[in-house]
Amino acid sequence: METLKYIIKRILQTIPLLIIVSMISFFIIRLSPVDPLAELKLNPSVSPETVEKERARLGLDKPIIVQYGKWAISFVKGDLGVTSTGEKVSQKLGERIPNTLLLTTIVILLTWLVGVPLGIIAAVRWKTNLDRILTVLTSIGMAIPSFFFAVLLLMFAVKTGWFPVGGLTSPNFADMNFGAKFWDIAHHLILPVIVLFTISLAGLQRQMRANMLDVLDSDYVKFARAKGLSENVVIYKHALRNAVNPMITLLGFEFAGLLSGAALTEYVFQYPGLGRLILEAVLKSDINLVMASLMMGAIMLVAGNLIADILLIITDPRIRSKS
Amino acid sequence: MIGRVFRVLLVLALIALFCKACIVRDVPPKNIQNTVINQTNLSLNYPMPKNVTLDGVDYLQSQAPVGKFGGTLVSSTIGEGPKTFNPFNCKDNTSAILSGVMYDGLFTTNPITGEVAPKLAKGYTISPDGKVYTIYLRHGIKWSDGKPITADDVVFTWQNIIFAGLGDTSTRDSLVINGKLPTVRKYGDDIVVFVTPEPYAPFLRMLSTSIAPKHVFYKVVQKGNAYFDSFLSTNAKPQDFVVSGAFKLKEYVPAQRVVFERNPNYYEINTKNQKLPYLDKLVYLIVGDLNNEVLKFEAKELDVISLQGSKVARYKSLEPHSDFKLYNLGPDTGTMYISMNLNSRKNNKGKYYVEPVKQKWFSDLNFRRAVDYAIDRKNMVLNIANGIGVPLFTPESLNSIYLNKKLKPYDKDINSAKILLKKSGFKTDKKGRLFDKDGHRVEFNLYTNAGNTEREAIGVMVKQDLEDLGMKVNFKPIEFNSLVNRLVSTFDWDMVIMGLTGSPLEPNGGKNVWLSDGRLHMFNMRTPQEGKIGILPWEKELDLMFEKGALATKFEDRKVYYDKYQDIVYTQKPMIYIYSPIRITAIRDKFRNIYPTILGGLTHNIEEIYIGNTKVHN
Numbered sequence: 001m002e003t004l005k006y007i008i009k010r011i012l013q014t015i016p017l018l019i020i021v022s023m024i025s026f027f028i029i030r031l032s033p034v035d036p037l038a039e040l041k042l043n044p045s046v047s048p049e050t051v052e053k054e055r056a057r058l059g060l061d062k063p064i065i066v067q068y069g070k071w072a073i074s075f076v077k078g079d080l081g082v083t084s085t086g087e088k089v090s091q092k093l094g095e096r097i098p099n100t101l102l103l104t105t106i107v108i109l110l111t112w113l114v115g116v117p118l119g120i121i122a123a124v125r126w127k128t129n130l131d132r133i134l135t136v137l138t139s140i141g142m143a144i145p146s147f148f149f150a151v152l153l154l155m156f157a158v159k160t161g162w163f164p165v166g167g168l169t170s171p172n173f174a175d176m177n178f179g180a181k182f183w184d185i186a187h188h189l190i191l192p193v194i195v196l197f198t199i200s201l202a203g204l205q206r207q208m209r210a211n212m213l214d215v216l217d218s219d220y221v222k223f224a225r226a227k228g229l230s231e232n233v234v235i236y237k238h239a240l241r242n243a244v245n246p247m248i249t250l251l252g253f254e255f256a257g258l259l260s261g262a263a264l265t266e267y268v269f270q271y272p273g274l275g276r277l278i279l280e281a282v283l284k285s286d287i288n289l290v291m292a293s294l295m296m297g298a299i300m301l302v303a304g305n306l307i308a309d310i311l312l313i314i315t316d317p318r319i320r321s322k323s
Numbered sequence: 324m325i326g327r328v329f330r331v332l333l334v335l336a337l338i339a340l341f342c343k344a345c346i347v348r349d350v351p352p353k354n355i356q357n358t359v360i361n362q363t364n365l366s367l368n369y370p371m372p373k374n375v376t377l378d379g380v381d382y383l384q385s386q387a388p389v390g391k392f393g394g395t396l397v398s399s400t401i402g403e404g405p406k407t408f409n410p411f412n413c414k415d416n417t418s419a420i421l422s423g424v425m426y427d428g429l430f431t432t433n434p435i436t437g438e439v440a441p442k443l444a445k446g447y448t449i450s451p452d453g454k455v456y457t458i459y460l461r462h463g464i465k466w467s468d469g470k471p472i473t474a475d476d477v478v479f480t481w482q483n484i485i486f487a488g489l490g491d492t493s494t495r496d497s498l499v500i501n502g503k504l505p506t507v508r509k510y511g512d513d514i515v516v517f518v519t520p521e522p523y524a525p526f527l528r529m530l531s532t533s534i535a536p537k538h539v540f541y542k543v544v545q546k547g548n549a550y551f552d553s554f555l556s557t558n559a560k561p562q563d564f565v566v567s568g569a570f571k572l573k574e575y576v577p578a579q580r581v582v583f584e585r586n587p588n589y590y591e592i593n594t595k596n597q598k599l600p601y602l603d604k605l606v607y608l609i610v611g612d613l614n615n616e617v618l619k620f621e622a623k624e625l626d627v628i629s630l631q632g633s634k635v636a637r638y639k640s641l642e643p644h645s646d647f648k649l650y651n652l653g654p655d656t657g658t659m660y661i662s663m664n665l666n667s668r669k670n671n672k673g674k675y676y677v678e679p680v681k682q683k684w685f686s687d688l689n690f691r692r693a694v695d696y697a698i699d700r701k702n703m704v705l706n707i708a709n710g711i712g713v714p715l716f717t718p719e720s721l722n723s724i725y726l727n728k729k730l731k732p733y734d735k736d737i738n739s740a741k742i743l744l745k746k747s748g749f750k751t752d753k754k755g756r757l758f759d760k761d762g763h764r765v766e767f768n769l770y771t772n773a774g775n776t777e778r779e780a781i782g783v784m785v786k787q788d789l790e791d792l793g794m795k796v797n798f799k800p801i802e803f804n805s806l807v808n809r810l811v812s813t814f815d816w817d818m819v820i821m822g823l824t825g826s827p828l829e830p831n832g833g834k835n836v837w838l839s840d841g842r843l844h845m846f847n848m849r850t851p852q853e854g855k856i857g858i859l860p861w862e863k864e865l866d867l868m869f870e871k872g873a874l875a876t877k878f879e880d881r882k883v884y885y886d887k888y889q890d891i892v893y894t895q896k897p898m899i900y901i902y903s904p905i906r907i908t909a910i911r912d913k914f915r916n917i918y919p920t921i922l923g924g925l926t927h928n929i930e931e932i933y934i935g936n937t938k939v940h941n
Contacts, residue, residue, distance in 0.1 A: 035804040041811055047496040048842055048851070085406040085414065086552055095577040158622045165622040166615060167579055171397060171606045174574050174582070270611050272578035280403045 119208020141202030252308025380463030390933030434923025453522030757793030
């Protein structure tokens, strides 16, 4: 009951936050000097009447407050509006979200499945050769800018011909059988996954290692060892449970990055995800599309934090008793 | 410790060697002096398809060599892909190209001469007074769903879609003559007659607008404008498309590709009377930017590519031991120019758009000509376009069929420029700084849109060239939108570097730029309220030339007027043209029946292109 109340309170708290986020982003986009009609105005074959019609269609002839109000009302009603070219925003996003989710989920699963164990191992074997090698590798991973790494891998793909140059599927994808389709997508995913995996693995492994080291150094672990418990029980039963708490908060952030975390890499690899769509929308000041994606990011972040907090309540009895 | 470092280095070296071994042989980038690709492989002998009648059906018959059926050609489109496949609602180039693949018009353009060539129609006649266009349609040809293509479809398309103002209205807008639209009616199933209120030469070329299948579009048109706009959008199903073109949509994958398959009912046949096209599939990959396009071509994912100046030298050296062939298609339709603000009026707050001191300079023909002489076009072509361009002196692009060839190019001539300035009373002081006859230092701002590296580079060179004359040029690349705002709304600019894309076939498309009350008459822009206020004598003459040019119907007559207009611009220098880039394209050499032309490009005859089996080197 207490937990439920807490969750409801948290959800209510996010409403003013979302309103403020939406207002700030809306006004910043609208007050920027980007004129969505500039290209139309410079086209010799477009008449002034057409420009005016477009202005009215996009609602640019109204004061900015009215524009915001209109947008907010339809957003609350669940209508994301249309893009500047007249396509449905929800449909545009719907085309891209599965692709981005596919990429980011694979990456997150991989990093957690590999990163957390590696962090534990590095902490347990502190100051051994293995720990040092892992430190060097993760430092490299953290030091390489994802953009640069992605370009390098693309060059590699072009020169060797072992990997497709960007994209998600081959031109003859529609004519393949299931096995070939699966392999085709996997083949296309390898390089972007490598880039994102390398970058986020490094951070996660370092984090896990530091947490684990902290805990291993604490009095109760020393006590457990003194009691004569086996090393496995000490580490996996007593130390790990405590070390994993900060990771849950991190998981909340990972959730927020599900949709927006891979934008740069997506762009370099010409991956048909949200990254390319939103970049183009920002450049063209396509307000409905930009607002939809920004709000999506904000909601994902809030939701991620909420999930992390709830998970913490479940895993950590101390927090439960406090709330 | 040292031992470990050594081990690590050894492993790294092995990995590096391993990677090197895998790399495909490449040519080192070196400075190649001769990057000229001659235009001799341009095809002047393209055999135009002919009209033939077989079993009562009027086919178009390809005269090119007979090829093999099957295969795929992969091309590309830059950006985020099409916004719609509705040929009547395309507001962007990509959508227009992709829907143009599926929907043929009555006519097309002869890729060599630029004349009107038959497509869905087999011919036309124009009445002596230039107002009545009689179009003869092909008898017995079919839509992709097997229904016949008849005069009903043509009348419906023009009457109920274009003249009714559905979708993109630019065709309709440009056809309103004195507030009236042409009329269209059919005589039988195979003859359609258009009547324009006045003789209007550009009309014939507009008949290459796509024709819609009435039996599909009829219901759509009834549901009104909003529904029409969303019809055949990017999420339409492939089976919704009933097309007349050589290819039909098979699959659209957002942000990845558009796949077309052959239309089995296409009305063009080869000399063995087999139905074209040869290719099974035509694929357009949607690539985000130019760099990615190049990577995809090098990885052999693309078959055709259009090359930027800086890439040409490298591809030229790759060509001899590769599987592609380069074609020089000649100067592009793009024109780059410098313009000075000739506006001498005040805004509604009573303030001059251009400072009166600067007005005097810019309105002085000697000043404009001096600027023109000072600019080193050849140097710009060499350094900015990597030699892949041609100096330009006329408002019509060099591939235009209306180009006035009497207007001769000239080189930079700093002495003539100085003499012209002296004539108008400009003086230089000991430090070489230029002053006008009232003692004002000649200093002005030069704008262009930031982010366009080509224009920025031109700006730097123009600044240097004009400093040779003692002018002080403040070069300010600004954001594209605010530049457009200055040019068409607030008029507060001195000099600008811009580019426009014209049509090599129809100068009338530039009337918005040249008419004194045109919406893009940037060099002396008037607000709609001002009308034709303060018109200069040569502006008046330009107005007249464009008016006459549109009304005359014979090419020879029109050529006279458009020659004169180019001559006026050439002498009065409201816009100083710089250069046109040259189009270089590459295509895999397995493709046959490639007849590249300046006007048509590389794949204008896509239905005749086929894949040969052996590699031929010439």
